[in-house]
Amino acid sequence: MLITFEGIDGAGKSTQIKKLAAYLKQEGHEVLTLREPGGTEVAEKIRLILLESRHEISPVGELLLFSASRAELVSEVVRPALAEGRTVILDRFFDSTTAYQGYGRGLDLNMLRTLIAISTGALTPDITFYLDILPEEALIRKFSEKSLPLAFENEELDRMERSGLEFYRNVHQGYLDIIEAEPGRFKSINARHGVQEIHACIVKTLKERLQDRS
Template sequence: MTGRFITLEGGEGAGKTTQCARLVEALMTCHLPVVPTREPGGAPGAELLRGMLLAGGVDWAPQAETLLHFAARAEHVAKTIRPALEEGSWVVCDRFYDSTMAYQGYGQGADRRFISELIRLLGIKPDLTLVLDVPDPVAATRMRQRGGDADRYERLDAAFHARVREGFRQIAATEPDRCVVVDASGGIDAVHAAIMEAVDRLL
């Protein structure tokens, strides 16, 4: 039996990491085999590229940055995602290719047709994508409250993050059969309930 592939998307401060953990726990409670993973990363080679992409210190050209994300993603799909699905596991991934379209395509101005072609060549599509959406002021407040060192994307300006949010909303509007926009501005339990309502349709 082939498993199911769920991705959680959204800008900084949307609560994806927290909600991924809650979703994994809920699926395991249903006695489903679950593989949690993340991007960039999720496989040894992809984690090496994650360090390069998030650490800063290099002003990547948008097309080059796009290709690095897809190189990490190809490794992730080959070594983690596809094998798990073929074994019948459910894969819950914190970010996937929609993040590249939103961040590099909408946020940084990379060629969106080029990104679409890379997505096609990747040859895998989530069964369900949950787009966690929060207003820009709420996201900014959450990022300030996080503490710790911000990564390179978190340090970019408000205009960039506004373009990323709009990018995710456009993606969801274009693919309503795959994407569900979740209002993530409320409390953790309320957001989780909205996510489970969408996931129940897969169950």
Template sequence: MKGLFITFEGIDGGGKTTQLALAAKWLREQGYEVVESREPGGTPLAERVRELVLDPSLPLTTTTQMLLYLAARSEHVDKLLRPSVEAGKIVLCDRFSDSTLVYQGLSQGKSLEELALLRNLCSFASAGMAPDLTLVFDGRPEVLVRRRAARGVSDRYELQGLDFQQALRKGFLALAEAEPERLQLIDAEGSQEQVAASVQQAISALLHGEK
């Protein structure tokens, strides 16, 4: 079969990482070959970049963060993502270009119309690679961030507070509204089982040509 590229997006605390692992297990049980990855990350070089950009002790500007993310993405696509899809595998990735558009674009006050340059840079870094399906885990930030805090997780973005998470949510919702064929909202406030069922339904539709 033709390989597929599916990305998991959304604000912090939405359960993307857990749901990606569950989706990978479910797909493997059906006989699919699955690759799990994340951004920034996925290769040794990109994982080093991840350590830099998520370290809250480093005073990185938004532009510096963006350029580091794009460098890591170029490496990630070249070394792992594209070869895996071309080999017929299903690639599940925790974040991709949509996060760049939201975190370094929309949440910083830019409108969808002002994202042209950032979109071009993302396309350049990924050599035109784009997801076949993007699942956006959505929910009220005050609920989702509380879950994340209960696990003792914090990074550069978590420390920016609830207002920033609200801006992120608004950005992801704007992208989903602009590209409803690719971006599908998943209610992240449900139980793990309910969210997993929604994820499986969305991926099944893609696998069976219903999207």
């Protein structure tokens, strides 16, 4: 089973993935947790290029780097793990490309669809948890986590985080459109709820989906 988490930076993906992985392991699942971009030696190198804050990268260059990283992750790690019957949890997958490079950077959505199909070999998650939060609030969380003042110019933010509020507003709208187009795959959860409450909702949803399958 492939489970993915989506949402803007600061929504609580990493927090929930950690809890879900622990829960599933305790339930006897073999769990593999991976993040995008990254997850293989080559993909982690691409991650460094993408997030290093002093790099200027064109939108198309950014798209292709994310896609290259994804292609490596899917073919080298995700598909083999799924074939072995493991549960794979991904911190971001191709919906992030639609939201960030499509809605955020303004690249053509049809072109993105083609590239996503190429880089994933059309691999689709069984379920995608979307943690919904307003960009303003999510960024306040991120900044306070790093004990930084609310300023996008800050050197300690990564390249994506420095993209500014307008960018994040477009990304947020992108996610809403993506979910509307494919409601069956997504479970959207209000990320302002407590950590435990969100975790309980995720577990309940997964149990329901697993029951529906058997």
